[in-house]
Amino acid sequence: MNQLIPTQENKDGNLLVSGRDLHEFLEVGTRYDIWFNRMKEYGFVENIDFVEVDQKRTTSHGREHTMIDHHIKIPMAKEIAMLQRNEKGKQARLYFLELEERWNSPEMVMKxxxxxxxxxxxxxxxxxxxxxxxxxxxxxxxxxxxxxxxxxxxxxxxxxxxxxxxxxxxxxxxxxxxxxxxxxxxxxxxxxxxxxxxxxxxxxxxxxxxxxxxxxxxxxxxxxxxxxxxxxxxxxxxxxxxxxx
Structure with missing residues (x-):
């Protein structure tokens, strides 16, 4: 399966995606912080559905600055994709469904x-x-x-x-x-x-x-x-x- 959006596993065994990576894939025109705050209004809870993290990036001038990102659990990422109501959202939703199916397969659980x-x-x-x-x-x-x-x-x-x-x-x-x-x-x-x-x-x-x-x-x-x-x-x-x- 092609990794449309990078994922990572946390210490509790949950599969996560970066909020900024998801925002970029969905080609959302709204600035990330504004967009994510809107998404939170749909009932997602911090430290349950997502966690806020600091992300360090280097500018083209070589300066390092800190950006706010969020590590999102797959069920939340899937719901956000559904809310977009466009082709990219549909593509992301199908991707997350396949991820969940593979992640919860007997082989992966055993591994x-x-x-x-x-x-x-x-x-x-x-x-x-x-x-x-x-x-x-x-x-x-x-x-x-x-x-x-x-x-x-x-x-x-x-x-x-x-x-x-x-x-x-x-x-x-x-x-x-x-x-x-x-x-x-x-x-x-x-x-x-x-x-x-x-x-x-x-x-x-x-x-x-x-x-x-x-x-x-x-x-x-x-x-x-x-x-x-x-x-x-x-x-x-x-x-x-x-x-x-």
């Missing part, structure tokens, strides 16, 4: 269910790996409690990388190549042989019921470990390079 389950499994696997690392990090608690867990001088990888004149991205990749850590999604985790050494502290910051952010800091012990490791590879921090030059 969305499988995608959801796969995402949940991947999230669970990542959570288990994080939990394993956090447990292993806490193993030396009796020895390093005051020095490590309560240490106020924990460092981000970007700070350590700066000492070597590197970006955090380059330092993370280097530590991966040297067998220190591996990537799981957008998170770097230590390999098991390094997890119980007190090199890092990993925290999970809860943002809301569905979102959280993982933050990993290196201890001074971990910083020294990186120093010794890189020194063996002939990589010295900037301050030592200056002294030896």
């Amino acid at each position: 969305r269910a499988m995608d959801y389950l796969n995402a949940r499994v991947e999230k669970l696997q990542t959570s288990n790996l994080l939990l394993e690392q956090q447990v292993n990090e806490l193993k030396p608690k009796a020895t390093y409690y005051d020095m490590v867990l309560q240490n106020k001088s924990l460092l981000s990888i970007s700070k350590i990388a700066k000492d070597y004149g590197m970006s955090a991205i380059k330092m993370n990749r280097l530590l991966h190549e040297l067998g220190v850590q591996y990537r799981q999604g957008d998170i770097w985790l230590l390999y098991a042989k390094h997890q119980d050494k007190g090199y890092t502290q990993t925290y999970t910051h809860v943002i809301d019921a569905d979102k959280s952010r993982v933050s990993t800091k290196w201890t001074q012990k971990g910083r020294l470990f990186i120093y010794e490791l890189l020194k063996q590879e002939g990589i010295l921090p900037l301050i030592e390079r200056d002294e030896s030059s």
